[in-house]
Amino acid sequence: MLGPVELLEFDSGENPLSTAAASQWFGNRTSGLLGAFGGSALGMLMALVGIFTWLGRSRATVISLLWVVLSVGIVTVILGTWAYFVSQSWSVYYPLLLLGGLGTMLPGLALPLVRRRFSVIEMRKMKAMDA
Secondary structure (H helix, E strand, O other), rough: OOOOOOOOOOOOOOOOOOOOOOOOOOOOHHHHHEEEEEHHHHHHHHHHHHHHHHHHHOHHHHHHHHHHHHHHHHHHHHHHHHHHHOOOHHHHHHHHHHHHHHHHHHHHHHHHHHHHHHHHHHHHHHHHHOO
């Protein structure tokens, strides 16, 4: 059963259909897009790192890429932590913390392994030249 109808008047710049709070940095849709594109980009970059490391090619590029991903991950963790402490909604701080955590952890764990792999390849080349 329907109740009484109430008419509301909104300001000219106000969107009555918006789900984002006024103080929220970005909405749920933007949060989903950030997680989707950020996670896909992180996955593809780390896959490239794995492929180039396995092939033993582009040592400087691979290590630089890992440092860039690590730096962006640290900044994203800081942003996510700040968003949490300034009482942003879950849809704002969660993708930032998730991407930042993965962007910090994966390169941080991969850097020693990549360096070791490239040094093993370098030693093999030196042994082959000596023989």
